[in-house]
Amino acid sequence: MEEVEIRTEDDFDLKKIFECGQCFRWNAGPDGSYTGVAMGRAARIRRDGERILITGSEWDLEDVWRGYFDLDRDYRALRHSVCVDDYMKKASDYGAGIRILNQDRWETLCSFIISQCNNIPRIKKIVETMCRCFGEETYLGDERFYTFPDAGTVAGLEPEDLAPLRCGYRAPYIIAAARAVDEGTLDLEALSHADLASAKKALTALPGIGEKVANCVILFSLRIGSAFPVDVWMKKAIAQHYPRGFDPEVFGENAGLAQQYMFYYQRENS
DNA sequence: AAACAGGCCTAAA
């Protein structure tokens, strides 16, 4: 086991990053650290002043985590850039410290298929069971974890094989997505270089993936910052603060981050 | 017990 240390003076709040709804595999410990599995490795992360300390396997390279936490972008500046009115000023102040993670594309696609019409505890449980059933073992010291199964593995399964997940009608959607990724019909890597509209079009062509799930996948794993997922919380926020309607294009390439501030502010204050 | 949960799909206006 090794410890990677990353220094940053930028916005960085572990609790907000992991609990603003973008990921499902990190869990808080009693000491404020978070433990989880990402990119095929288990890790424990804590913050100490300007230091971010990541305990993981010997392959844990700083670059990997810099990419994951999007540490090469200046979130303080981005945060100020989305303060287009009093409400956004409040929301972004409240959410200061949020960062948009660069997550594994297939895992994100699959996780957000599962998320539909579900609550967070159940989403996490289903994802965890999926890893336990079909992922690979990985260790953090003596603690055993399971990686997220790759698309090729899931592509070889049938919907019935997912019965232990208790994910109901989403099972065939998961299998179809896995096969599309595995066969190359859906090239997520290529989509990360595409524009928002074409990425959305490609994703929503799959069964069980609509506008909302597509936007989440695009924002949280394809690194296209203009994606703007609208779920029930966002609908409430918009109805409350923009009764005359509003266009996320006012935020340009940072619409996704603006959405995260709005979402987090709405959810934490209801 | 019935309704609802971080949607999506289909059928019908």
Place this chain on the structure above:
DNA sequence: TTTAGGCCTGTT
């Protein structure tokens, strides 16, 4: 183009 109802399952 918008709207209603159904969908697996778990929880309240």
